[in-house]
Amino acid sequence: MSLQEPPSQEVNFIGLSRNDYKGGASTLCKGCGHDSISSRIITVAYDLSINPKRVIKLSGIGCSSKSPAYFLGQSHGINGLHGRMPSMATGAILANHNLVAIGVSGDGDTASIGMGQFKHMVRRNTPMVYIIENNGVYGLTKGQFSATADEGQELKHAGRNELPPLDVCLEALVMDCGFVARSFAGDPRQVETLLKAAFSHRGTAVIDIISPCVTFNDHEESTKSYSYGKAHEEIVTDVSFVPAREELTVDYKEGEVADVEMYDGSVLRLHKLDSKYDPRDKFAALKVLEEAHLKQEFITGLIYINEERPTLSELSNLSETPLSMMKEEQVRPSREALAKLMSEF
Amino acid sequence: MSLQEPPSQEVNFIGLSRNDYKGGASTLCKGCGHDSISSRIITVAYDLSINPKRVIKLSGIGCSSKSPAYFLGQSHGINGLHGRMPSMATGAILANHNLVAIGVSGDGDTASIGMGQFKHMVRRNTPMVYIIENNGVYGLTKGQFSATADEGQELKHAGRNELPPLDVCLEALVMDCGFVARSFAGDPRQVETLLKAAFSHRGTAVIDIISPCVTFNDHEESTKSYSYGKAHEEIVTDVSFVPAREELTVDYKEGEVADVEMYDGSVLRLHKLDSKYDPRDKFAALKVLEEAHLKQEFITGLIYINEERPTLSELSNLSETPLSMMKEEQVRPSREALAKLMSEF
Amino acid sequence: MSAVLEKRDDSLRTQVGVNNFSIVAATVNGSGSQTANSVITRALFKMGIPTSGKNLFPSNISGLPTWYIIRLSSEGFIARRETSEILVAMNRATANDDIAKVPAGGVVIYPTEWKIPETRSDVTYYSLPVLQLAKSSGLTAKLLTYAANMVYVGALAELLGIEIAEIENALLHHFNGKRKPVESNMAVVTAAAEFVRANIVKKDTFRVERMNMTKDMIQIDGNTASALGAIFGGVTFVAWYPITPSTSLVEELTHYAKELRMEPETKKATFAVVQAEDEIAAIGMLVGAGWAGARALTATSGPGIALMTEYAGYAYFTDIPLVVWDVTRMGPSTGMPTRVSQGDILTVYYLGHGDTRHIILLPANMEECFEFGWKSFDLAERLQTPVFVLSDLDLGMNTWMSNQFQYPDKPMDRGKVLSAEQLNELKSFNRYDDSADKDGVGPRTLPGTDSPYAAYFTRGSGHNSKAMYTEKPDEWEDNLKRLARKHEFARTIVPSPVIDSVDGAEVGIIAYGSTDAAIAEARYRLNAIGLKTSYARLKALPATQEVLDFMRAYKRLYVVESNFDGQMAKVLMTDAPDCATRIVSVSKCDGWSLTSEWIAASIWEKEQQ
Amino acid sequence: MSAVLEKRDDSLRTQVGVNNFSIVAATVNGSGSQTANSVITRALFKMGIPTSGKNLFPSNISGLPTWYIIRLSSEGFIARRETSEILVAMNRATANDDIAKVPAGGVVIYPTEWKIPETRSDVTYYSLPVLQLAKSSGLTAKLLTYAANMVYVGALAELLGIEIAEIENALLHHFNGKRKPVESNMAVVTAAAEFVRANIVKKDTFRVERMNMTKDMIQIDGNTASALGAIFGGVTFVAWYPITPSTSLVEELTHYAKELRMEPETKKATFAVVQAEDEIAAIGMLVGAGWAGARALTATSGPGIALMTEYAGYAYFTDIPLVVWDVTRMGPSTGMPTRVSQGDILTVYYLGHGDTRHIILLPANMEECFEFGWKSFDLAERLQTPVFVLSDLDLGMNTWMSNQFQYPDKPMDRGKVLSAEQLNELKSFNRYDDSADKDGVGPRTLPGTDSPYAAYFTRGSGHNSKAMYTEKPDEWEDNLKRLARKHEFARTIVPSPVIDSVDGAEVGIIAYGSTDAAIAEARYRLNAIGLKTSYARLKALPATQEVLDFMRAYKRLYVVESNFDGQMAKVLMTDAPDCATRIVSVSKCDGWSLTSEWIAASIWEKEQQ
Numbered sequence A, B: 001m002s003l004q005e006p007p008s009q010e011v012n013f014i015g016l017s018r019n020d021y022k023g024g025a026s027t028l029c030k031g032c033g034h035d036s037i038s039s040r041i042i043t044v045a046y047d048l049s050i051n052p053k054r055v056i057k058l059s060g061i062g063c064s065s066k067s068p069a070y071f072l073g074q075s076h077g078i079n080g081l082h083g084r085m086p087s088m089a090t091g092a093i094l095a096n097h098n099l100v101a102i103g104v105s106g107d108g109d110t111a112s113i114g115m116g117q118f119k120h121m122v123r124r125n126t127p128m129v130y131i132i133e134n135n136g137v138y139g140l141t142k143g144q145f146s147a148t149a150d151e152g153q154e155l156k157h158a159g160r161n162e163l164p165p166l167d168v169c170l171e172a173l174v175m176d177c178g179f180v181a182r183s184f185a186g187d188p189r190q191v192e193t194l195l196k197a198a199f200s201h202r203g204t205a206v207i208d209i210i211s212p213c214v215t216f217n218d219h220e221e222s223t224k225s226y227s228y229g230k231a232h233e234e235i236v237t238d239v240s241f242v243p244a245r246e247e248l249t250v251d252y253k254e255g256e257v258a259d260v261e262m263y264d265g266s267v268l269r270l271h272k273l274d275s276k277y278d279p280r281d282k283f284a285a286l287k288v289l290e291e292a293h294l295k296q297e298f299i300t301g302l303i304y305i306n307e308e309r310p311t312l313s314e315l316s317n318l319s320e321t322p323l324s325m326m327k328e329e330q331v332r333p334s335r336e337a338l339a340k341l342m343s344e345f
Numbered sequence C, D: 001m002s003a004v005l006e007k008r009d010d011s012l013r014t015q016v017g018v019n020n021f022s023i024v025a026a027t028v029n030g031s032g033s034q035t036a037n038s039v040i041t042r043a044l045f046k047m048g049i050p051t052s053g054k055n056l057f058p059s060n061i062s063g064l065p066t067w068y069i070i071r072l073s074s075e076g077f078i079a080r081r082e083t084s085e086i087l088v089a090m091n092r093a094t095a096n097d098d099i100a101k102v103p104a105g106g107v108v109i110y111p112t113e114w115k116i117p118e119t120r121s122d123v124t125y126y127s128l129p130v131l132q133l134a135k136s137s138g139l140t141a142k143l144l145t146y147a148a149n150m151v152y153v154g155a156l157a158e159l160l161g162i163e164i165a166e167i168e169n170a171l172l173h174h175f176n177g178k179r180k181p182v183e184s185n186m187a188v189v190t191a192a193a194e195f196v197r198a199n200i201v202k203k204d205t206f207r208v209e210r211m212n213m214t215k216d217m218i219q220i221d222g223n224t225a226s227a228l229g230a231i232f233g234g235v236t237f238v239a240w241y242p243i244t245p246s247t248s249l250v251e252e253l254t255h256y257a258k259e260l261r262m263e264p265e266t267k268k269a270t271f272a273v274v275q276a277e278d279e280i281a282a283i284g285m286l287v288g289a290g291w292a293g294a295r296a297l298t299a300t301s302g303p304g305i306a307l308m309t310e311y312a313g314y315a316y317f318t319d320i321p322l323v324v325w326d327v328t329r330m331g332p333s334t335g336m337p338t339r340v341s342q343g344d345i346l347t348v349y350y351l352g353h354g355d356t357r358h359i360i361l362l363p364a365n366m367e368e369c370f371e372f373g374w375k376s377f378d379l380a381e382r383l384q385t386p387v388f389v390l391s392d393l394d395l396g397m398n399t400w401m402s403n404q405f406q407y408p409d410k411p412m413d414r415g416k417v418l419s420a421e422q423l424n425e426l427k428s429f430n431r432y433d434d435s436a437d438k439d440g441v442g443p444r445t446l447p448g449t450d451s452p453y454a455a456y457f458t459r460g461s462g463h464n465s466k467a468m469y470t471e472k473p474d475e476w477e478d479n480l481k482r483l484a485r486k487h488e489f490a491r492t493i494v495p496s497p498v499i500d501s502v503d504g505a506e507v508g509i510i511a512y513g514s515t516d517a518a519i520a521e522a523r524y525r526l527n528a529i530g531l532k533t534s535y536a537r538l539k540a541l542p543a544t545q546e547v548l549d550f551m552r553a554y555k556r557l558y559v560v561e562s563n564f565d566g567q568m569a570k571v572l573m574t575d576a577p578d579c580a581t582r583i584v585s586v587s588k589c590d591g592w593s594l595t596s597e598w599i600a601a602s603i604w605e606k607e608q609q
Ligand SMILES: Cc1ncc(C[n+]2csc(CCOP(=O)(O)OP(=O)(O)O)c2C)c(N)n1
Pocket: A061, A062, A063, A064, A065, A082, A105, A106, A107, A108, A109, A110, A133, A135, A136, A137, A138, A139, A140, A141, A146, A213, C241, C242, C243, C244, C279, C303, C304, C307
């Protein structure tokens, strides 16, 4: 795969059009950040001329985990179990180490039920791009807090969250992840840049993308609530009503801080790392994350990179031929081998 | 419970002798570090005059997890499932928030299969003393590497470990644990001091105690191998043979570094935090752990303390009466309450 | 199926007419039709007409097809029917299919804006200028889709004769008495009704009339009923992980516990609810809490049950009480998370590895959801074992009418728990020794009991009657024998089946859970065409003696269930091998609740063979 | 039991004598008796005497009682027996119990150092100065306990007539030909033999004689046999989590794969082994690997199976091939991790929630462990589904004699996989469409296949034959029907039972797995006292037509198994309800493998009723 730009607007280096990278129609809510991440993946895969036939898409369960069906329709995809995608990815990647793997997960999927598998995937340095579409809630089960929800956050449905947020970037970092990044779904340029970098990383590349849930990031008592007044709010006590909403977007420069107003009126503070920041310094990475945590803001950008660690595929000392493509003669020892063995027992 | 010393040598403040704190006979290997940790728990519980009838002992599965049967025989104990003790502890503690909970786990139990539950227990700040008897191997299943095994370590049985170690102290720390400590099973004074401090901590107190496995921390090719020569070594190709061994012990001062020779001839480097170290500084804690990781040494002592975070029991706004002791009239609403409800549907 | 339906006697069909028909509202989920649908359902119910509401919704949050079916039945039958006579078509994407399914003589109500051709001559079409009428609410553009639903409320009211006052009452109920939203909704309702009155000539015969069949009854969903039952059962500890269709059980429990279970003086809680990180942790917490003496509950569904396997076996083997509500949905695997099935019988009965058999309760209606809500704790603590209550999506999330709930008729049974006083007198106890009662249950003590004799050690590995570790063959076997005794004892104390023995019937029907309403109706129809049937509705596993007696009394036993493999039929075969050849499994599993038409036709057809 | 044993006809007992008795070595685990025991077992085997070795070890690492039972049988019977005539008492803690269990006429060998009274007059006591003899090895003090075991090797050799040359050969085999350790061990052996010759007058009648019944046979354990089978089956991916008694399966697999499965030129591996963080991850990895086209295997036991429930159901429902070895141990729960049972039949058959039924293979001996090692992959890929192989601790970890393994008689069957060429020709494919063969199996493609038509999307939620998401009732049902077709198709291709129909027999015995050896012997004894029995040994579930035919042919069907609830009996009842009343469950579950004495006595007793 190449990091150069494609030769023309219509087709990329391998002769595919952007359309060849699309997937099925999304069934997510209008304005859901997850859909915009799917678009970014489509763009990046097209731009990088990635051969979709050599890509596998993997996910767990959740709104976020549905999205692999909505991009790269020419790639094999698999939607596994809630919180257990990392193991499935590990098996698939070792079965064919020549493929490019994209995993999409949610914050519930990764940080709640999936914490164990996530940590151990990172520990093994399973080569894949692992995207967390992070909204702090369980979208698909209608708005309970996930483990990444902010302490003190209040939601219409779930009440008040009393527990501290689990930071997936910090979690990846302390488990020696070689590529740790964070972005915001409404910042297409940054998401694309980071995705491109992630695709050229050899081990596990973790990208935590804040992707607000337009439907359940909302709470009843908020006075600053999403663009309609008190009376109108009451009418939609109908829990089944999901108003169409605009995607939240933001555009800000390196080193800058941007405040994004959420649907519930609360404010998300994003802080883009500047060019002086050295992502090869693990200690700086720990520091920047811990400080952001204290300030209740989110650091965006490439937080840490280290290309040193061997990947799981490399450690496995695998033959060139993918395991899945082995012929009988490569994997079934000979009659003589059996006879020799038998003589030894 | 009190931190003062007991009035006499024979009985403690609550009139119990050291014997009252003992448990059943151990079935662990002679010299296993886990047994010496059990002794420390006995001593500390006696010294602190903890009422054993108000203690619950919980564990997972493993050699380490067997040990609650070997101390505090007058306390209720429960030996749960592999890797799933934290959840069990959470339920038991909320059922009776007036009890003192001691959890004992292994490195396999906590860091491999148990990673998810461990992180979430810490996140909830479940009030308990959580001890990891860390030997880097699965003792009970005969010597495979656990997730805390050192990178590059070689064992007779398991071969070479290629993956980086998972640091349970760092894991606890980044999940906002309010008490993070590390010690060595062969350093009785430090273990006791830390245990005493842990018992007076209000939230989750994590103590990682390096506790070498005398039986499986051994490897065939080692020239420096445990006290017997090459020929003799071969004779014990009998995998069922477990030679009796001495417990490893060490005595060193604050700020000092001690090298302990392991049974396989490798050297464990311990570094005791000195009195200038401020365990209330989270950032310093991160730094000291990360640095030790790079130097392949183990920091011992109280690494981090923070008494601020409310515990899960506190957040649960529980009645004084433990839930388990509630009388029918406290928990079954009245006939009138039902009648009123029925009129509303 | 349809072939069968056509062949069979016509009496198997519901005779439609006044207060006897179904309405289906076909919408897009996320469009806010829930208020509209529940308001209609409640208004009809309050007019004294037996009514049920079933929501067929997709497994996503917005944008996919949803159907809400309201059935009225002057005979009091509230199961789903095969057809709905009145279609409110609000989803363009499914409109063609939806219209094709309307039976001859039926009605199609649709938005004028669609400008679709009215091609069927055997149904009546009414079109409504939905958007225009919605605007009359004065709501902002954003809420127009929502208001559009109120248009069909008004139209149906006018077309069918639903009392406007009851619609308003239902809205008031829905909005907890807040006038403002009631007014804006009523504006649309009235405008739509007026439009119909002015512009539409009623050509169909469907209408409703006040009657007196719902007096003193309530309308509720099973998850709320179960939650209330648990609260009146003194639940003290809940751990859970969200999963459809069980989520609302815990959410309602939390909601009502905050109302009913705070200490009046201190405002402190007499319960704790923990959202766990997954279902392994949820049941792990229950194990700890149940062991320590709490009344511990979780609610989950198939995938969660799967994850609970290991701890379920542990709790069985260590004699720890806890209650698991499995609100079943369609499996295998993720399956159809928003569709119903009774597919977890075998999984749950044998949950765990090794020789494990659990206690299962099988509520069939709202009263039993409430009753088993409290009774499950008494059984769990009396038997010191996990009790699984198998509700399902149809019971749990749909709207049912019900008698009012009965206050528990017994004090709480905490089972064999030794107090400090008892222990100090006994000076010892044997945790797993049931020799006193031979019921398989030994005495237990709770942590924190102030006696030096209280402590014992709990483990999932081999233990003898003193709770000591053992690998001795005889001690191991003794313990398994004790557990088998407990299972047999459970057989004598779990809820008895409801048995309706009909004189002269050669055929017995066996069923359980949410299919009960459809069975009642199917038997009525079968009886009408001359097939007498007796009926045993199981309320629990293991099956009690009454069930076994029932099985022995009939030549043919139709075991009706909503799963693919006929799972209960299998369990019963192994319980009563002598009846195995009489058992005929009648099962179907397509995500929709069984209809009386299908049940009656299936049994009728098999009887003809 | 013992009452039964006493009542029954004496012919049910093994007649002891030359080459016909058992030896039990009672030791403490961790003391290093494995070399001693395996050396005796091998020496006897190499003398041409049918021999088996069973290790009864505790669930800890050192310090608890262990028994190793060596059976010799000139008749070729190698199951465990109820009694062992010769006791080597090396564990003071259990010595009294151990001695009490020696049958009249038996022998007790014990260390002189114990100075215990020789109280039984019906047995022969021989005491050995064990420590003193051990010292003759010249080993350091630390290794004396280890050397002590060699003392009883020498003593037994002398007492029974085991050829010293075969002992030395066995030691050479054990130490891979290294002379040094062989010499130090032989020093003890010889010293002990000499001591016996000089000081002990043989008073018993037990002895061994060279014979010719083990020619061309091997001695091996089931886990090694299974591992080799997998390697010859072209296993490419293994993920696992350590658990007794399955651990050695993967460890042996890894060991032999490094020998047999490295590319000769590149020294690169044609397989990958990953130690997962738990069993959920292990099976998750298999799902990914199986989906992507690897031949994926895991080995585990009860608790691991429990954790695999959710992904097992997923793989079943998404048609993903993978192989799970469940080397069963005693449950429920942690149970007795080092004791045997066949207690996972129901759990595994129905593993998953919703309507799930799996393919199960049931090896009964070493050859089948090897055969199913490769065949399981062919079945899994042909059927595109998980295949569970139920070995057990007795098969897996004990020492069995066996014929040499047969090289696979068929090329690898990768099932219906479409290549890029095929796809480019077809221009599309329907993943779950089995209309071509009606066998329930659709074509699949592997990721990385270079065709624009290759891709499809796999999900555990509702899908139609094109692998598209669906919630449509008919599409859902069609898929379940296809899976049911697959189950019925599997019935026709899984391994057939071994059936031994005896003329004139009215009784059929049905069994499976490790109990086979004991059944063979029990039938021999029953025949001797006049009860003819036919025998069907199941090799797989679902049961094939031959099994059903067998069941229909006999009046009484004794289903013999090593679990508490008679699990296979239950499965067979539901498969053949017409035979349910003929099925009599003969089951026992105390952690020890079944004996022919117990089986014969149980069936005999039931026949008398
Ligand atoms: C074992 C299991 N438990 C529970 C569920 C129900 N469930 C489906 S999605 C989901 C949460 C998804 O949250 P997240 O991963 O944050 O994704 P989002 O919908 O927010 O994108 C849950 C709990 C499940 N599918 N499986």
